[in-house]
Amino acid sequence: MAVVNEDIASIFNKVAAFYEIKGENPFKVRAYRNAARTIQNLGTNIVDMLSQGQDLKELPGIGKDLEHDIREIVATGRLKKLENLERSIPPALIELLAIEGLGPKKVKALHERLNITSLDDLKEAAKSGAIEALPGFGKKSVEQILKGIMLAKKEGRRFRWAIAELYANDLLDYLGRIKGIENLVVAGSFRRKKDTVGDLDILATAKNWDVITEHFVRFDKVKFVVSKGSTRSTIVLKNDLQVDLRSVAVENYGSALSYFTGSKAHNIAVRKIAVERGLKINEYGVFKGERRIAGKTEEEVYGSIGLPYIEPELREDRGEIEAAGTGRLPRLIELRDLKGDLHCHTTYTDGKNTLEEMARASLELGHEYIAITDHSKRLTVARGLDEKRLRQQIEEIDRLNQKIKGLTILKGIEVDILEDGTLDLPDSVLKELDLVVGAIHYKFKLSREAQTKRMIKAMDNPYLNILAHPTGRLIGERESYEVNIEEVLDAARERGCFLELNSQPDRLDLNDVNCRLAKEMGIKISISTDAHNTFSLNYQRYGINQARRGWLEKADVVNARGLDELKYILKRR
């Protein structure tokens, strides 16, 4: 199987973990992690870059040695360096690093002193008292290790943003009731609107901090308290979501917010610029020597190093700092820019609301138009439409368009893309529609080449406008199918097709990185809900989150256009 960026990043992360346990130079470890992150965020396939003769050393954090490593991985699918490491250190030790409170030094000690090589060994040694007897360990650390082992099964668990939001709102509501709270905000990856979040970072400013800390740890969904301090406390909720609460003085709010919003990579890059200018940035402000020169607002912090405000969704060290420095930050799309929805279902197939109910709900949202795109006949479980039933729906839409004022219902279909890349309905009926959305609902496991070819073939059909949920991922449940997304994007551009950013909170497909890539290639995106009921027409806000992370602006989004312009660009030519 062809090597993809994810494989290279994963190998580099493993090398970093092994080096860490070995006690290698921490900056070398960081170099591998940085390179892994750069590659993950790349969008473009490394394999393709190499075959086009591009110099990988131009990528940030990749020099002579790492380029050599990458070439080896691409050529052989393996890295000798990693295999040697795996021979000298039990690979299972990496898993131990994931346990809260166990870092490289402690894992190394456990391995060397007690010959622990697995989670089971660790559990046994913890219970037998062997760990407690080790220098540097004690009763508490054993307790923490046992707790960590219990959590390890669910290890790596991340929460979909929309789920995390429920808990965040619950906590904000609870904390907001305390007298004396001034500012209260969720920072971290939640504020950056990452598609999944690992924990919640809540930032508060208040005078009576002790009261707030006590209140926080008594939240009724707390499973246990990890730490409790004068400026920072951490709890784990019953669903295993970790929540940090941090307090700062109100005059430090901006610097603290920027600090706790991250990302870590963005912060490091920002502080590096500060150092170059003889400044120091931390959560308490911006300092010139002893003198504090900024920190009340985020604008002040960025301003201190000569940059404009950078939206949280962009703070991933993916070029936003350079863009800010040269005045080329995007003006990010907002929910209110969307004029309608181009993907939704009704009771004709597997939707829960009628055509009229969906249309009226859309009108309520202030939309100018809604496209009805029910499933096509191959999707029998959803009672997909054949030609005859689709024509009935078209007639009903004509009637409703007469009846409902202020909204235009567009006639559409979510047509199945068959295994050979042809569409599930004949052109004779597709051409009667305002738009055709195409999607893959079966045969997910085709080879990368076959799947890519299938999608491109589908776009050869001149009636296909939008490729829906283009990579098929279900967050936390199903990986994307194997597909060369760049080839698909290339083909879309040549043929005048658009790609969807499906706003279902478990899809968010295209993801942020691919949205950015599409934008750079000049391909327009439809931010639509795939709603199966009136309520989920509200999901566009989740799509907007990812669109913003993908640097999309109003001009990049198909359904940010008014009806006339939309109709114009839907005519492929």
Next chain:
DNA sequence: GCCGTTTTCGGCCCGACTGTTTTCAGTCG
């Protein structure tokens, strides 16, 4: 291991909390 209008060597972001300490290392974010 990367990087360089001060440097090809010597730096590499910064602080809080915990536990086991006897003044601080390890871990985390």
